[in-house]
Amino acid sequence: MHELSLAENVIRIVENAARQARARRISRVRLGVGALAHVEPDTLQFCCELAARQTLLAEAVFEVERMPGRAHCNGCNQDVALKRIGLPCPQCGSFDLRVTAGEEMQVLEVVVA
């Protein structure tokens, strides 16, 4: 359950940003998780709700935006969509893929007051 560790990081990041912005409340947190990231988005969202208790984020709503995975295929020399690690190139079937996007785990934005 490394999602709880990640969620604790989320809380720290948002609290720091809110303090710097002199915000008193955080009502919404939008996270971005790539399709190829080492995290289960539903679990991360659930863990954020747990970790937010008794913090500035206790009232916050967490949303997770899924970002698509992309890779460059050395087999057909094309940039292709990749749904998950371990799948072949959808164009040519090669596994010789270099991931180019979709590994992100970010706090995208927060709504504060």
Add this chain to the structure above:
Amino acid sequence: MCTTCGCGHGDTTINGISPVRRKRAAGAGHGYRLPGEHEHEHEHGPVVGPLGAAHAPEVDPERTLRLEHDILASNDALAAQNRERLAARGIFALNLVSSPGSGKTTLLVETIRQWRQHTAVAVIEGDQQTANDADRIRETGAPAVQINTGKGCHLDAHMVAQALDTLQGEGALAADSLLLIENVGNLVCPAAFDLGEAHKVAILSVTEGEDKPLKYPDMFRAADLMVLSKIDLLPYLDFDVDAAIRMARQVRPGLPVICLSVRSGQGMDEWLGWLRAGCGKARRVAEPV
């Protein structure tokens, strides 16, 4: 939720469960209102709500802060510090990852036994509980630090930084040496956490399923070497070595593989040679030819 009229955004659910929402301050006015989610078909009226109550003025309008902050940024920054610290001393550090029971500690003990003539070697052991593994390492005479993660499922860069402090305090962080970090036995979580190592080495024993690289792709993709361990047992098993290697390379193209058995000694020379090559690259001054 708007305390004037009760309007608000829909309930979020997580895995079908509504998140806990508590302690809304009484009389907080528009405390829970979100821009863009507060589109009304109706008007509140400028000053007077139902029951004739005055509507609180917008003293602290909501605003959006664009952060785009990596969730693992603090770990990655610490890992970079660890990496610099190790590089400054010419230390070749490996992060050994696998399921529980793949033979990591046994491989470490035998590696240390055969390695001593080359350079100094130190070990950082990660387990949820007990100091058993560090004790086994110390019996070889090599310095070891045991990290117990309690309920934690992985090592992180902060824990390793502390372990490096401990080793340094004991005078056990020798220049131009080998550092072996045995992560918590877990094929999922340690994949996400950079510790500052030169390479992750994934160990897969032949008593496991050969399709583990496909079942746990993140870990095998993060690895720069796969060690296939306990190969002395192959005659008694249906494990398909070629299939295991093929599947590992599906998730990590070109992944180098070393097949070995600590018990029979097969493959140990190749493993030690790989370690020597890594140490040679890490060392501060080129090894005399």
